[in-house]
Amino acid sequence: MICKNCSNEFLDDFRFCPHCGHPAQLKRIDKNYFLDELAQLFNLEKGILFTIRALLTKPAEHIRIYLTENRSRYVKPIAFLIITSVLYALFNKFLEFEKKAIKFETNETDIPNFTEIVSENYEYFSILFSFLTALIVRLFFRKYPYNFFEVFVLQCYLHGVEMLISLFFGVLQSILKVEVELTSYGFLLGFIYTFVITAQFFDKTKIISYIKSLLASILSYIILLLIIAISVFTYYVFFR
Numbered sequence: 001m002i003c004k005n006c007s008n009e010f011l012d013d014f015r016f017c018p019h020c021g022h023p024a025q026l027k028r029i030d031k032n033y034f035l036d037e038l039a040q041l042f043n044l045e046k047g048i049l050f051t052i053r054a055l056l057t058k059p060a061e062h063i064r065i066y067l068t069e070n071r072s073r074y075v076k077p078i079a080f081l082i083i084t085s086v087l088y089a090l091f092n093k094f095l096e097f098e099k100k101a102i103k104f105e106t107n108e109t110d111i112p113n114f115t116e117i118v119s120e121n122y123e124y125f126s127i128l129f130s131f132l133t134a135l136i137v138r139l140f141f142r143k144y145p146y147n148f149f150e151v152f153v154l155q156c157y158l159h160g161v162e163m164l165i166s167l168f169f170g171v172l173q174s175i176l177k178v179e180v181e182l183t184s185y186g187f188l189l190g191f192i193y194t195f196v197i198t199a200q201f202f203d204k205t206k207i208i209s210y211i212k213s214l215l216a217s218i219l220s221y222i223i224l225l226l227i228i229a230i231s232v233f234t235y236y237v238f239f240r
């Protein structure tokens with residue numbers, strides 16, 4: 001018999017492929033298949049709710065648990081960031097709370113509107129931004145026993161929560177229709193959350209870790225703006 005997964009040959013009376021564990025005969029799709037799929041869906045949902053609650057109540061502690069003790073109950077960091085970014089983008093598309101918050105508009109029609117490009121590809125930009133922040137934070141806290149990828153996990157989770165905070169304030173803005181820019185407060189609160197929790201993750205007792213974390217956050221934003229500015233410039237000079 002030839003395995004339908006890895007194409008290795010094995011004996012006919014085997015129920016599973018000895019090379020990769022794929023069943024020799026797939027079970028037919030029936031009621032149990034759908035019950036299984038539903039159960040997996042609910043597990044994901046439970047995982048998301050658990051992860052959100054963990055990251056809102058004791059973020060630094062839970063991320064440390066994820067890194068060193070137990071990963072089974074949490075939604076994985078990149079998945080979490082993608083889910084929250086897509087949620088944010090989806091609500092933003094329908095409620096348009098961001099369009100009202102961003103005051104500057106490019107009046108030249110031949111310059112691509114980069115804020116639009118960013119808001120249409122939030123999931124990629126938030127991963128890119130987490131990556132960038134992780135590099136800089138790792139640089140600022142290089143004496144601590146965490147490698148770049150562990151810091152990247154930290155930043156993915158924190159930026160995911162940032163998306164949720166912005167989403168919450170954006171929705172509130174749309175519901176209340178107040179004059180104050182709630183969306184901007186959301187961004188500010190998200191920014192504060194990320195830099196404070198980053199500091200607490202490394203050492204919550206030292207003031208210097210808050211200062212370093214704040215500097216790292218500001219530097220990340222400056223570099224991101226530079227990257228965007230250089231992209232606009234390059235586009236304008238070479239592709240027009």
Ligand SMILES: [Zn+2]
Nearest residue numbers: 003006017020
């Ligand atoms: Zn196989």
